[in-house]
Every structure is written in structure tokens, then in C-alpha cells.
Amino acid sequence: xATTITLTGAGGQIGYALLFRIAAGDMLGPDEHVRLRLLxxxxxxKAAEGAALELQDAAFELLDDVEVTDDAAVGFDGANLALLxxxxxxxxxxxxxxxxxxxxxxxxxxxxxxxxxxASDVRVSVVGNPANTNALIAAAAADGVPAEQFSxxxxxxxxxxxxxxxxxLDAPVADIRGVTIWGNHxxxxxxxxxxxxVAGRPAADALAERVGDVxxxxxxxxxxxxxxxxxxxxxxxxxxxxxxxxxxxxxxVRDWVQGAEWTSAAVVSRGEYGxxxxxxxxxxxxxxxxxxxxxxxxxxxxxxxxxxxxxxxELIDEREAVRTLGLL
Ligand code: NAD
Ligand code: LMR
Numbered sequence: 001x002a003t004t005i006t007l008t009g010a011g012g013q014i015g016y017a018l019l020f021r022i023a024a025g026d027m028l029g030p031d032e033h034v035r036l037r038l039l040x041x042x043x044x045x046k047a048a049e050g051a052a053l054e055l056q057d058a059a060f061e062l063l064d065d066v067e068v069t070d071d072a073a074v075g076f077d078g079a080n081l082a083l084l085x086x087x088x089x090x091x092x093x094x095x096x097x098x099x100x101x102x103x104x105x106x107x108x109x110x111x112x113x114x115x116x117x118x119a120s121d122v123r124v125s126v127v128g129n130p131a132n133t134n135a136l137i138a139a140a141a142a143d144g145v146p147a148e149q150f151s152x153x154x155x156x157x158x159x160x161x162x163x164x165x166x167x168x169l170d171a172p173v174a175d176i177r178g179v180t181i182w183g184n185h186x187x188x189x190x191x192x193x194x195x196x197x198v199a200g201r202p203a204a205d206a207l208a209e210r211v212g213d214v215x216x217x218x219x220x221x222x223x224x225x226x227x228x229x230x231x232x233x234x235x236x237x238x239x240x241x242x243x244x245x246x247x248x249x250x251x252x253v254r255d256w257v258q259g260a261e262w263t264s265a266a267v268v269s270r271g272e273y274g275x276x277x278x279x280x281x282x283x284x285x286x287x288x289x290x291x292x293x294x295x296x297x298x299x300x301x302x303x304x305x306x307x308x309x310x311x312x313x314e315l316i317d318e319r320e321a322v323r324t325l326g327l328l
Contacts, residue, residue, distance in 0.1 A: 002033035009086025010038030011047030017246035023060040039075030072113035087128025111141030152266035154282040156248035183311025190307035
């Protein structure tokens with residue numbers, strides 16, 4: 001048996017960075033064979049075909065088959081995993097929400113094609129921006145596929161937050177646990193360290209020794225740095241993040257499939273933590289048996305509440321905007 005993985009946007013930047021790591025076993029482990037379906041639009045087919053030639057040349061022992069197509073019915077046929085990356089990236093001066101009109105239209109047809117052609121156990125990870133609302137659109141269009149089988153990527157934000165915290169504490173990233181991203185994958189996101197630990201000790205206590213006023217440091221340094229990191233990358237490298245985004249996608253799917261104690265993912269709310277039902281919002285999650293479970297019962301202080309509410313308000317606005325555009 002092998003896992004069938006559909007990657008949309010396989011001819012793009014993130015697609016190119018992802019494919020070789022998937023085929024090397026970084027996502028599903030060293031024993032799981034994979035079949036790749038590379039779904040592109042006609043303009044992207046040549047790039048995807050080139051990537052397929054290179055995949056062959058790499059002689060990956062776990063890679064059973066590669067198919068390149070611009071037909072969603074073929075692309076999603078029998079998919080156990082669908083990585084929805086194909087979408088336009090933002091440029092300098094844009095917010096991710098500015099992409100709604102350009103990209104939102106991709107996700108309803110793909111949701112319908114997933115419902116019609118993918119395997120019943122399909123798990124769908126949305127990377128293309130604005131990722132949360134694109135996931136909402138795809139899940140709503142995928143009639144008969146439980147909404148729990150959709151999630152959107154906020155793992156890149158979480159990885160950024162852990163790395164920034166590790167740097168501030170001069171600690172190894174591996175010692176940092178319990179960081180959460182709440183809300184939208186946008187500048188309103190809330191990277192939350194209230195429940196984070198460094199080598200088992202509350203991160204806030206360790207931070208107080210380094211930065212003094214922890215709340216001031218969070219408000220003026222940490223939160224804006226993490227929330228605006230995507231824009232910083234665009235400014236410095238001239239285009240949006242690629243390898244770190246691919247790496248976070250690998251982390252996200254690996255944890256979803258193989259299990260995790262604590263990470264962040266944007267999943268469909270059932271009203272947890274006061275987030276309106278149906279929104280695709282980032283939460284602290286664990287994964288067991290191939291399913292995300294929101295970690296419930298965490299204490300949310302007033303500062304956190306205000307920030308979570310602000311990001312959720314943006315998700316509500318995005319939902320309204322796509323309704324107005326007729327995408328939902
Ligand atoms: P890219 O322009 O290099 O590649 C996008 C590819 O998608 C292109 O090859 C294009 O032909 C293809 N595509 C467009 N519409 C498609 C469709 N309907 N079906 C299949 N393929 C389609 O862009 P990139 O740098 O790879 O980024 C892709 C997306 O990922 C962007 O929206 C970007 O903003 C987003 N992104 C998200 C995160 C995150 O953390 N969620 C991080 C980085 C980038
Ligand atoms: C990122 O966070 O790097 C991506 O979402 C790309 C972007 O537009 O910021």
C-alpha cells in the first residue's frame with residue numbers, strides 16, 4: 001500500500017521545495033511509500049513536468065508513481081492527502097487578505113473535486129493564502145467530506161514564534177514547548193507564549209530575567225516580529241517564503257498523520273474558546289489517531305482574549321467578504 005498525495009501548485013516555488021522532501025520520506029516516515037499527483041493549471045504544467053523528471057532522477061525508493069495533470073478529477077483521484085498550495089502569492093505592500101478575490105475562486109471547485117474523487121479518508125491541508133478562509137471555502141464546497149478533514153497551515157507562524165523565543169532566551173529550539181498561534185494566518189494572528197515552557201520552566205519567568213517587562217517585550221518585539229515575518233521575508237528576499245513554508249507544511253502533515261502533543265493548526269471551530277462555529281481558526285491542537293483535537297481548558301487572560309478576538313473578527317470579515325463574492 002502507498003499513500004496517494006495530491007499537490008496543487010506543484011510547478012510553483014513551494015511545490016518544488018516540498019516534493020523532494022515528501023518523496024524522501026520526511027513527511028510520512030521512512031516506511032511509507034507515496035504516489036504523487038501533481039495538479040497544475042495549464043501555464044504551470046511544464047514546471048510540474050520538469051519537477052517530475054527530477055523526481056525520477058533522484059531515484060527515491062519510497063516513490064511509487066508521479067502523475068502530472070491539469071484535470072482536477074485526475075489530480076484528486078483516490079487522494080488520501082491533498083496539499084492545496086496552488087494560489088498566487090502576495091507581493092510587497094499587500095496583506096494576505098488582499099488575495100481573497102484572486103485566490104478564493106480556486107478553492108470551491110477544488111473542494112467539489114475532492115468530494116467527488118478523493119478517498120473517503122482524505123485529509124486536506126490548505127497552504128495557499130489567505131489560507132484560513134480558503135480552507136473554509138474548500139470545506140464548505142466538499143459536500144459529504146467531514147469538515148474535520150480540513151485544516152490550514154499556521155505551523156510556519158508557530159515555528160517562527162518558537163525560533164524567536166529560543167533566540168531571546170538563548171535556548172535550543174527543542175527546549176521550547178507549548179507555543180500557540182491563535183486566529184488567522186495574517187498580521188492579526190496572536191502568537192501566545194502564556195502556556196509555553198523552556199526546558200520545562202514557564203517561558204514568561206525565564207523571559208522576565210532577560211527582558212524585564214515581559215508584556216512590553218511581547219507587545220513591541222515578539223508579537224509584531226512573528227506576525228509580520230511573512231512581510232519581512234518578502235521585503236528582504238523579494239518574494240514570499242518558500243523553503244520555510246514547505247518545511248512547515250511537512251511538519252503540519254507529519255504531526256497530523258503521525259501524532260503530536262502540542263502544536264497549532266487552523267481547524268474548523270465548534271465554538272471552542274468562544275470562536276464562532278464554522279470559522280477556520282488557529283488553535284492549540286494535539287493530534288492522535290490521525291485527527292486534530294483542540295486542546296481545551298487553557299486559561300485565557302484578558303490580554304490574550306483581546307488579541308484572539310481581534311484576529312477572529314478579521315476571520316469573520318473575510319467570511320463576509322467571500323460570501324459577498326459568491327464564493328461561499
Ligand atoms: P508560486 O506562484 O511560485 O506557485 C503557485 C503555483 O500555483 C503556480 O505554479 C501556479 O501555476 C499554481 N496554481 C495557480 N492556480 C492553481 C490552481 N487552480 N490549481 C493548481 N495550481 C494552481 O507561489 P508559491 O510561492 O509556491 O506560493 C503558493 C501559495 O502559498 C501562495 O498563495 C502563498 O501566499 C502561500 N503561502 C502560504 C504560507 C502559509 O504559511 N500558509 C506560506 C508561504 C506561502
Ligand atoms: C508567509 O507567512 O511567509 C506566507 O504566508 C507568505 C506571505 O504572504 O506572508
